[in-house]
Amino acid sequence: MIQIIFLLSLFLSISNASVQDFCVADIKGSDTPSGYPCKPASTVTSDDFAFEGLIAPGNITNIINAAVTPAFVAQFPAVNGLGLSAARLDLGPAGVIPLHTHPGASELLVVTQGHITAGFVSSANTVYIKTLKKGELMVFPQGLLHFQATAGKRNAVAFAVFSSASPGLQILDFALFASNFSTPLITKTTFLDPVLVKKLKSILGGSG
Numbered sequence: 518m519i520q521i522i523f524l525l526s527l528f529l530s531i532s533n534a535s536v537q538d539f540c541v542a543d544i545k546g547s548d549t550p551s552g553y554p555c556k557p558a559s560t561v562t563s564d565d566f567a568f569e570g571l572i573a574p575g576n577i578t579n580i581i582n583a584a585v586t587p588a589f590v591a592q593f594p595a596v597n598g599l600g601l602s603a604a605r606l607d608l609g610p611a612g613v614i615p616l617h618t619h620p621g622a623s624e625l626l627v628v629t630q631g632h633i634t635a636g637f638v639s640s641a642n643t644v645y646i647k648t649l650k651k652g653e654l655m656v657f658p659q660g661l662l663h664f665q666a667t668a669g670k671r672n673a674v675a676f677a678v679f680s681s682a683s684p685g686l687q688i689l690d691f692a693l694f695a696s697n698f699s700t701p702l703i704t705k706t707t708f709l710d711p712v713l714v715k716k717l718k719s720i721l722g723g724s725g
């Protein structure tokens with residue numbers, strides 16, 4: 518008798534447990550620390566869970582000879598609330614993804630073509646650098662400054678997976694020299710030469 522009551526209560530608790538399996542983002546809503554609001558489940562289809570946006574190489578005709586194509590929640594709404602996302606990196610022979618951080622995520626990089634020299638600087642100012650070949654992985658802990666650059670003379674491709682649907686991306690040189698951070702204050706806060714600051718601003722489009 519006790520067993521029957523136990524089984525019955527177990528059954529009732531399982532049938533009442535409503536797990537929300539997914540929350541495909543309604544990106545017309547606004548992003549919050551806990552993600553976007555959900556699209557109604559009745560309108561979600563298989564297509565929501567697949568993403569074609571990383572098939573094509575990014576355009577590397579630019580100053581860094583490289584491209585980062587994101588599959589973050591804004592591009593791939595199905596990752597909303599799942600604590601992960603992805604990106605594709607295309608690097609030309611002179612390609613570099615300049616020093617940058619993802620304030621919201623750790624990164625796992627998988628090289629799928631060519632060779633990439635990548636590294637990060639820890640909070641203790643220790644530098645960790647590896648040259649990676651096809652099939653190799655490297656991790657970049659959350660928030661730390663890191664970079665990727667082509668090693669050798671051939672194009673390289675890598676895919677990155679992030680531990681957040683919204684990893685964020687802040688590129689150090691763009692923050693300094695493509696913004697309206699004033700030259701006197703950059704000089705004061707970085708100890709860089711004002712001539713160099715102005716030169717980099719003219720290249721990257723900064724003002725102030």
Ligand SMILES: *[C@@H]1O[C@H](CO)[C@@H](O)[C@H](O)[C@H]1NC(C)=O
Nearest residue numbers: 574575576577578579580584
């Ligand atoms: C790549 O970007 C360059 C510079 O913006 C542009 O001139 C070129 O048309 C683009 N190529 C493709 C295939 O979109």
Ligand SMILES: *[C@@H]1O[C@H](CO)[C@@H](O)[C@H](O)[C@H]1NC(C)=O
Nearest residue numbers: 696697698699700702724725
């Ligand atoms: C930089 O530009 C933004 C947007 O135009 C403005 O809100 C901000 O106050 C500016 N910052 C400085 C330091 O001029």
